[in-house]
Amino acid sequence: MIHPKEEKTFVMVKPDGVRKGLVGEIIKRFEQRDLKIVALEMFQATRDQIDNHYPKDEKWIRRLGEKTLGTYEKYGRTVVDLEKDFGSSDLLEVGKQVRGWLVEFMISAPMVRMVVQGVHSVDMVRKIVGPTMPYMADMGTIRGDFSVDSPLMANVERRPVQNLIHASETPEEAMHEIEHWFGTKTIYQYKRFGIDE
Numbered sequence: 099m100i101h102p103k104e105e106k107t108f109v110m111v112k113p114d115g116v117r118k119g120l121v122g123e124i125i126k127r128f129e130q131r132d133l134k135i136v137a138l139e140m141f142q143a144t145r146d147q148i149d150n151h152y153p154k155d156e157k158w159i160r161r162l163g164e165k166t167l168g169t170y171e172k173y174g175r176t177v178v179d180l181e182k183d184f185g186s187s188d189l190l191e192v193g194k195q196v197r198g199w200l201v202e203f204m205i206s207a208p209m210v211r212m213v214v215q216g217v218h219s220v221d222m223v224r225k226i227v228g229p230t231m232p233y234m235a236d237m238g239t240i241r242g243d244f245s246v247d248s249p250l251m252a253n254v255e256r257r258p259v260q261n262l263i264h265a266s267e268t269p270e271e272a273m274h275e276i277e278h279w280f281g282t283k284t285i286y287q288y289k290r291f292g293i294d295e
């Protein structure tokens with residue numbers, strides 16, 4: 099087992115976060131919570147890179163579709179509405195369409211990628227970022243403080259929910275994403291005052 103202080107997670111400021119000028123604010127919130135930035139870069143992703151970033155397995159894609167249907171039902175809309183908006187009520191097909199919107203969005207402007215290290219960094223970062231849907235995110239989280247999007251609006255406009263940041267959800271996802279985005283790059287080591295010495 100790695101030392102708890104060595105836990106790393108992957109974060110990307112999405113195009114909406116960059117275009118809203120939130121790069122500094124986002125990094126600040128991780129650093130002020132004693133998390134350490136150990137790799138950092140602005141870049142523009144290729145379609146292929148994003149396609150390989152989001153899982154391609156049926157289970158993950160279907161989950162996106164299920165989430166979408168869940169939102170429809172929560173707001174009194176039905177499978178019939180889903181079929182009208184997506185041309186299908188097959189949740190795998192719905193998930194594929196949402197994934198496609200995501201890929202297009204993520205290549206639309208530069209992003210900032212980083213590796214964040216610290217005790218429970220995966221969970222800590224997700225907590226600081228807030229839940230996927232900004233309209234549900236508490237004040238004090240990044241998504242809660244700086245965005246208000248909802249899938250109800252996004253699905254009608256045929257675009258992904260804009261929630262400023264991507265952050266790994268599990269240590270396994272983090273490992274895969276760090277390898278994918280920083281595989282050939284340097285992850286730095288240094289001692290943070292007050293944390294490492």
Ligand code: IDP
Nearest residue numbers: 165166196229230249252257258259260261264
């Ligand atoms: P996460 O980014 O909080 O980890 P995931 O469930 O992994 O959320 O979904 C990936 C991304 O897909 C979300 O950040 C969001 O941009 C988009 N997304 C998720 N569900 C929907 C939806 O129902 N409609 C449109 N976009 C969605």
Ligand code: MG
Nearest residue numbers: 264265266267
């Ligand atoms: Mg995710």
